[in-house]
Amino acid sequence: MAAQSAPALAPRIWQVGALCRAIADALEARFNPVAVRGEISGFSRASSGHCYFSLKDAQGQLRCAMFRRAAGLMEFMPRDGELVEVQGRLAVYEPRGDLQLIVESLARAGAGTLFEQFLQLKARLEAQGLFDPGRKRPLPVFPRAIGIATSPGAAALHDVVTCLRRRAPHVPVVLAPAAVQGAQAPGELVRALSSLYRLAEAGRLDVILLVRGGGSIEDLWAFNDEQLARTIVQSPVPLVCGVGHETDFTIADFCADVRAPTPTAAAELAAQSRADWLAGLARTDERLRRAVSARLDGMGQRLDIAASRLGRPLARMAAQHLRLGTAAHRLRYALVARAERDRQRLQAGETRLNHALKLRLERAAQKLDRSRLRLELLDPRLVLERGYALLTDETGHPVSSVAQTHPGQSLRATLADGEVDLTVSPPRPISS
Numbered sequence: 001m002a003a004q005s006a007p008a009l010a011p012r013i014w015q016v017g018a019l020c021r022a023i024a025d026a027l028e029a030r031f032n033p034v035a036v037r038g039e040i041s042g043f044s045r046a047s048s049g050h051c052y053f054s055l056k057d058a059q060g061q062l063r064c065a066m067f068r069r070a071a072g073l074m075e076f077m078p079r080d081g082e083l084v085e086v087q088g089r090l091a092v093y094e095p096r097g098d099l100q101l102i103v104e105s106l107a108r109a110g111a112g113t114l115f116e117q118f119l120q121l122k123a124r125l126e127a128q129g130l131f132d133p134g135r136k137r138p139l140p141v142f143p144r145a146i147g148i149a150t151s152p153g154a155a156a157l158h159d160v161v162t163c164l165r166r167r168a169p170h171v172p173v174v175l176a177p178a179a180v181q182g183a184q185a186p187g188e189l190v191r192a193l194s195s196l197y198r199l200a201e202a203g204r205l206d207v208i209l210l211v212r213g214g215g216s217i218e219d220l221w222a223f224n225d226e227q228l229a230r231t232i233v234q235s236p237v238p239l240v241c242g243v244g245h246e247t248d249f250t251i252a253d254f255c256a257d258v259r260a261p262t263p264t265a266a267a268e269l270a271a272q273s274r275a276d277w278l279a280g281l282a283r284t285d286e287r288l289r290r291a292v293s294a295r296l297d298g299m300g301q302r303l304d305i306a307a308s309r310l311g312r313p314l315a316r317m318a319a320q321h322l323r324l325g326t327a328a329h330r331l332r333y334a335l336v337a338r339a340e341r342d343r344q345r346l347q348a349g350e351t352r353l354n355h356a357l358k359l360r361l362e363r364a365a366q367k368l369d370r371s372r373l374r375l376e377l378l379d380p381r382l383v384l385e386r387g388y389a390l391l392t393d394e395t396g397h398p399v400s401s402v403a404q405t406h407p408g409q410s411l412r413a414t415l416a417d418g419e420v421d422l423t424v425s426p427p428r429p430i431s432s
Contacts, residue, residue, distance in 0.1 A: 016097070017094060020092050020094040020097055021092075021094065023092050024091055024092040024094070027090040027091065027092065027099075028089070028090075028091075031089075031090050032089040032090055033087060033088065033089055033104075034087070034088065034089065034090055034101070035085060035086070035087045036055055036062065036085070036086050036087075036088075036101060037057075037083070037084070037085045037086075037109055038055030038056055038057050038062070038083070038084070038086075039055065039056055039057060039081060039082070039083050039084075039114070040053050040054075040055065040078050040079065040080055040081065040082050040083075040084055041053065041054045041055075041056050041061070041080055041081075041216060041218065042054050042080065042216055043078050043079065043080055043216075045071070048068060049067075049068030049071060049072070050065065050066065050067050050068055050071065051065070051066040051071045051078075051103075052064070052065055052066075053066075053078070055084075055086065055101070062099070062100075062101055063098060063099070063100045063101070064086065064088075064100060064101045064102075064103050065100055065101070065102055065103065066088075066102075066103040066104075066106065067102070070103060070104050070105065070106075073105070074106055076108065078106065079115070079217070080114075080216040080217040080218070081114040081115035081118070081217040081218075082108060082115055083108070083109045083115075083116075084106055084107060084108055084109050085106075085107050085108075085109040086101070086103045086104075086105065086106045086107075087103070087104055087105045088101050088102045088103040088104045088105070089101070089102050089104070090102075114217050114218065114221065115217065117224070118217075118224050118251070121224060121226060121229075121251060122251060122254065125226070125229055125251065125254070125255070126254070130229060130230070130233050130254070130255050131254040131255065135233070136257045136258070137238045137257045138238065138257075139207055139238050139240070139257070139258060139269060139270060140206045140207055140237075140238065141272060142272070143168075143171055143206035143207045143270060143271060144171070144172075144204075144205075144206050145171060145172045145173070145174060145199075145204055145205050145206060146164065146171055146172075146173050146174070146205065146206070146207050146208070146209060146270055146271065147173075147174045147175075147176060147196035147199060147200070147205045147207070147208040147209065148160060148173060148174070148175050148176065148208075148209045148211065149176045149178055149189060149192040149193050149196060149208065149209070149210050149211075150175075150177075150178065150180060150209075150210070150211045150212060150263075151177065151178065151179060151180045151181075151212070152175065152177045152371075153375075154180060154211075154212060154213060155213050156180075156211045156212050156213045156242075156263035157175070157211070157263075159213075159262075159263050159264045159267070160209060160211055160242075160263050160264065160266065160267040161173065163264050163267035163268060163271075164267050164270075164271055165361065167267070167268065167271050167272070167273045168271035168272065168273070169354070169357045169358075169361065170353050170357050171271055172360070174196065174199060174204075174205060176192035176193070176195050176196050177192065178191065178192035179222075180212040180222060180223075181212075181215070181219050181220075181222060182222070185222035186222050186225035186227060186228050187227075189210070189222065189223075189225075189228050189231075190227055190228055190231045193208070193210070193228075193231050193232070193235070194231065196208050197234070197235060197236055200235070200236045200237040201236050205237060206237055206238075207237055207238050207239070207240065207270050208235060208237060208238070208239045208240070209239075209240050209242065209263075209266050209267065209270055210223075210232070210239060210240070210241045210242070210243070210252060210256065211241075211242040211243065211263035211266055212242075212243045212244065212263070213244070213263065214244045214245040214248060215244065220243060220244050220248060220250055223241075223243050223250035223251065223252040223253075224250050224251045224252075225251070226251075228251075228252060229251045229252065229254075229255045232252055232255040232256055233255050235257070238257040238258065239256045239257050239258075240256060240257065240258045240259075240260055240266045240269055240270055241253050241255070241256035241258070241259055241260065241266070242259075242260035242261070242262055242263040242264075242265060242266030242267075243263075244262075245261070245262060246261035246262065281346070285339065285342075285343060288339065289336070289339060292332070292335045292336070292339075293332070296328060296331065296332045296335075299328060300325075300328055303321070303324060303325075303328070307321055381416060384414070384415055384416040385416040389413040389414060389415050390413070390414040391411050391412070391413055391414075391422075392411065392412050392414070393405075393409070393410075393411060393412075394409075394410055399411060402427045405424045405427070406424065407424055407425060407426050408423060408424060409423070409424040410422070410423060410424075411423075411424060
């Protein structure tokens with residue numbers, strides 16, 4: 001008679017918090033203290049003084065937290081892309097079950113991969129003269145049209161358009177859409193700028209804005225592309241680069257004719273405020289009026305002095321004096337009337353310009369709303385809200401066929417309002 005095998009022991013059932021603490025204890029006993037070398041990514045400093053970032057290399061990534069006491073001992077402000085060596089201890093953040101490294105000290109270990117590439121490309125292009133201040137051109141005072149190269153969905157575009165609409169609503173804007181992040185972004189930016197260059201060469205653009213909001217060194221890396229840099233220096237009109245925040249620098253900033261600290265600042269540099277120019281015209285008009293009045297008063301005074309030197313005038317001279325006074329009065333009236341007509345024509349022109357600009361902006365807003373609606377209709381969440389679900393396996397890959405499953409397999413269903421975990425039962429054919 002064959003011997004019966006012993007029944008398998010059932011695994012211990014853990015409470016979640018207890019399992020997290022057990023893992024943390026195991027990490028403490030096995031690894032701590034630990035020293036890690038990697039590249040900084042996503043560095044941020046909270047208002048509490050604590051710092052949060054990730055360390056990464058080609059094989060992995062590790063979340064890190066550096067509390068205020070340790071952060072206060074740093075001798076430099078870390079930047080994304082820098083290669084550093086840290087010392088600390090591995091721990092589990094129990095509320096989320098996340099593995100993290102509690103950093104107790106941090107020191108530079110040389111330039112990070114991306115930052116090192118940035119410095120190498122910057123030195124090479126600078127040696128080739130692409131950053132030469134002598135080739136930088138001043139911006140036009142009165143641009144007839146402005147081109148913008150950026151992503152249509154970026155907040156930077158909204159900021160730039162809002163600023164231009166406020167400062168110079170009479171200046172038309174041409175958008176050349178392009179991705180501003182990811183592997184395809186440099187090529188799209190080159191094509192967008194090339195399309196704007198053709199318009200500029202045809203006399204339809206006077207200045208070009210290359211803009212993007214802030215981000216990490218990885219987010220802004222498209223603007224450190226060599227082909228893009230060489231395309232920027234070929235611009236037929238002045239080009240303003242407004243990428244990131246004031247502390248962010250990219251190769252594109254050094255190649256552009258003007259570097260702006262933010263996208264909004266780029267718009268302010270490209271278009272002078274219409275209100276300022278109108279105020280200047282009003283001041284000039286007032287100075288002209290005062291100058292004409294002063295000149296007429298001076299001529300009248302000279303006439304009075306000349307008349308007094310002649311002594312008591314004869315009747316003929318009195319008549320001549322009267323005619324001169326009348327002529328002076330007519331001249332004063334004619335000059336004032338001419339100035340008033342010029343002012344009225346200026347106001348009428350401004351009214352027509354404002355009306356035309358309002359119509360153009362309304363059409364542009366309607367076109368933008370229609371485009372946004374079409375994009376929203378493509379949102380996969382709308383499909384989920386109709387009762388459909390997205391199935392993924394343990395690796396996160398989509399499951400679209402029964403052939404990709406087996407009984408007992410764990411799947412995850414993503415619904416419109418959340419996710420649920422499922423277990424596969426034997427498949428059943430679909431009834432006709």
